[in-house]
Amino acid sequence: MDLDILLQILVSGLLMGLIFALIAVGLTLIWGVMDVLNFAHGEFLMLAMYISFWMFSLWHIDPLWSLPISVAALFATGVITYRLIIKKVLNAPGLTALLATFGLSILIKNLAQFFWTPDFRHISGAILSEKTLNILNLNLSLPEVVAAGGSGLITYVIYHLIFKTKTGRAIRAAALDRDTALLMGINIDRIYALTFGLGGACVGVAGALLMNFYYVFPSVGSLFGILAFVTVALGGFGNITGAFLAGVLIGVVETAGGVFISPVFKYTVVFVMYLVIISIRPKGLFGW
Amino acid sequence: METSALAFLKKPSAIIPLFILLLLPWASDNIHFHHVLIMFMLFATLSQAWNVIGGFAGQVSFGHATFFGIGAYAALVPLKKFGLTPWAGMLIGGGLAVILAVLISYPVFRLKGHYFAISTFAVAEIVERLFLNWDFVEGAIGLPAPVLEENLFNFMWYKTKTPYFYIAFALFLLGLLLAHKIVRSRLGFYFRAIKQSPEAAEGLGIDTTRFKMVAMIISAFLTAICGSFYAQYILYIDPPSVFSLDISIKIVLVTVLGGAGTIVGPILGAAILIPLSEYSRILLGGTGRGVDLIVFGALILIISVYQPQGVVGFFRKIGK
Numbered sequence: 262m263d264l265d266i267l268l269q270i271l272v273s274g275l276l277m278g279l280i281f282a283l284i285a286v287g288l289t290l291i292w293g294v295m296d297v298l299n300f301a302h303g304e305f306l307m308l309a310m311y312i313s314f315w316m317f318s319l320w321h322i323d324p325l326w327s328l329p330i331s332v333a334a335l336f337a338t339g340v341i342t343y344r345l346i347i348k349k350v351l352n353a354p355g356l357t358a359l360l361a362t363f364g365l366s367i368l369i370k371n372l373a374q375f376f377w378t379p380d381f382r383h384i385s386g387a388i389l390s391e392k393t394l395n396i397l398n399l400n401l402s403l404p405e406v407v408a409a410g411g412s413g414l415i416t417y418v419i420y421h422l423i424f425k426t427k428t429g430r431a432i433r434a435a436a437l438d439r440d441t442a443l444l445m446g447i448n449i450d451r452i453y454a455l456t457f458g459l460g461g462a463c464v465g466v467a468g469a470l471l472m473n474f475y476y477v478f479p480s481v482g483s484l485f486g487i488l489a490f491v492t493v494a495l496g497g498f499g500n501i502t503g504a505f506l507a508g509v510l511i512g513v514v515e516t517a518g519g520v521f522i523s524p525v526f527k528y529t530v531v532f533v534m535y536l537v538i539i540s541i542r543p544k545g546l547f548g549w
Numbered sequence: 550m551e552t553s554a555l556a557f558l559k560k561p562s563a564i565i566p567l568f569i570l571l572l573l574p575w576a577s578d579n580i581h582f583h584h585v586l587i588m589f590m591l592f593a594t595l596s597q598a599w600n601v602i603g604g605f606a607g608q609v610s611f612g613h614a615t616f617f618g619i620g621a622y623a624a625l626v627p628l629k630k631f632g633l634t635p636w637a638g639m640l641i642g643g644g645l646a647v648i649l650a651v652l653i654s655y656p657v658f659r660l661k662g663h664y665f666a667i668s669t670f671a672v673a674e675i676v677e678r679l680f681l682n683w684d685f686v687e688g689a690i691g692l693p694a695p696v697l698e699e700n701l702f703n704f705m706w707y708k709t710k711t712p713y714f715y716i717a718f719a720l721f722l723l724g725l726l727l728a729h730k731i732v733r734s735r736l737g738f739y740f741r742a743i744k745q746s747p748e749a750a751e752g753l754g755i756d757t758t759r760f761k762m763v764a765m766i767i768s769a770f771l772t773a774i775c776g777s778f779y780a781q782y783i784l785y786i787d788p789p790s791v792f793s794l795d796i797s798i799k800i801v802l803v804t805v806l807g808g809a810g811t812i813v814g815p816i817l818g819a820a821i822l823i824p825l826s827e828y829s830r831i832l833l834g835g836t837g838r839g840v841d842l843i844v845f846g847a848l849i850l851i852i853s854v855y856q857p858q859g860v861v862g863f864f865r866k867i868g869k
Contacts, residue, residue, distance in 0.1 A: 298663060348853045356805045357853050364849030371839035371846060494667040529678045532671040539668060542655035
């Protein structure tokens with residue numbers, strides 16, 4: 262085993278990890294602010310991927326150019342989901358919000374299957390398609406590099422928005438103590454809608470970037486959704502930095518597991534790692 | 550405080566619906582109707598089992614398919630490889646599920662809320678992946694039951710569903726009595742105390758980890774038995790059909806929809822969801838485009854938005 266291969270694993274894992282991280286950041290944001298675990302998060306990602314796919318197949322708009330459309334559409338999906346569903350179950354006991362997002366996920370997945378059939382589809386002939394990049398003996402696929410770079414950038418934008426802006430302060434206040442925030446004149450309803458929209462926008466970006474090198478099919482969201490849940494829990498629920506670092510870690514471990522153990526068991530390795538870490542740190546790597 | 554579980558059966562409000570259920574197979578010869586009845590009782594029992602840990606003790610598990618799948622494989626593997634009766638397999642499956650429940654309980658029960666839920670999820674994914682790649686149990690190809698003579702010892706019938714109906718009814722009754730017994734016993738109070746506030750329960754001297762484990766053991770055992778029944782009923786299993794997240798989620802949905810933490814909740818939830826999902830599959834599933842699941846998802850969404858207390862809450866409102 263020489264150094265080149267190790268470096269290749271590390272970099273490939275890092276690239277995938279940055280995308281996982283962005284998906285997880287969207288999920289953890291919603292959880293942190295309103296205590297809702299959105300089970301339809303993976304399905305939102307699937308919608309974003311289909312938007313990119315149809316834009317390309319029907320009107321030849323490259324996934325890179327249709328990215329803003331996909332982001333806007335998913336932001337709207339998030340806001341509408343909040344207004345029509347989440348708002349009504351927010352004060353309901355225990356598992357109701359969970360039930361609602363389960364229902365939504367089943368509904369979206371099967372509507373996609375109804376309208377777009379279960380076929381696996383992918384894009385060929387886009388600007389980034391099948392291009393590779395060779396640096397320092399490393400073979401990297403250009404779409405993955407762009408997707409990882411874009412995901413990293415957007416994760417930073419979200420971080421900046423939450424921690425450095427006035428709106429971000431309002432979001433954090435709402436997360437910390439809803440009633441006090443309300444007394445301080447923060448429009449909780451708008452903040453919640455915005456948060457859900459931002460959660461959607463994260464997968465809007467991730468989905469559009471993924472479409473450059475990944476297949477889309479109605480249940481593609483399940484795998485990414487499951488990984489996002491594990492990432493969020495690993496990083497500590499509601500913790501954006503935690504979700505980011507956990508996403509990167511999962512990307513690297515998944516790739517390493519695929520190479521050293523077997524591609525069949527690459528996600529198994531991730532789940533085992535989660536169980537080991539969580540039994541040592543019961544509130545995630547960065548939770549307390 | 551402790552009443553005999555059997556005394557509960559003497560109440561007219563319990564005995565009459567049970568008696569009607571017992572007679573329902575004679576209402577129609579339709580094979581689909583019998584199938585729906587059997588699936589209803591199976592899922593009501595699975596939901597009762599989940600309710601012990603998820604409803605009464607408040608520890609939401611997304612991994613119950615693990616116990617279900619272990620029960621299913623424990624029935625068919627020994628039957629196929631060693632000719633052992635599935636009834637023995639059922640007990641082996643129950644035993645293995647209990648062992649697994651204990652093994653995962655130690656690390657997992659320190660975790661709270663969603664950390665616990667995601668861990669059960671991770672365990673289920675790991676176990677499914679192992680079975681998919683385990684050659685001894687035929688991996689992803691799946692395991693068809695051997696063709697043997699139809700009788701109770703072999704636990705298989707081809708021409709009729711009636712024996713399955715009665716076995717499912719026995720399971721259903723077992724789940725119901727167990728839930729009733731737990732609610733009325735000291736154990737039930739411990740579980741509810743843990744659900745309300747683990748800290749306060751600890752403060753009152755309840756060993757929360759131990760009682761969460763007791764709840765998990767009861768739940769795992771009953772779920773595994775249901776899995777064995779399912780394997781003998783369908784006579785073919787593969788990892789996706791018994792270990793998948795879909796099964797875990799369906800069990801959670803039935804319980805939460807009916808009303809988690811109540812005895813009638815699982816029965817109501819199964820009575821609504823199972824006929825709906827089975828009949829929409831029978832009627833609309835043939836298109837292969839998931840129309841049945843569109844209806845299913847939409848209904849869950851509507852109920853959760855307009856009836857946040859579960860269906861039990863709806864009936865209580867009418868009762869008032």
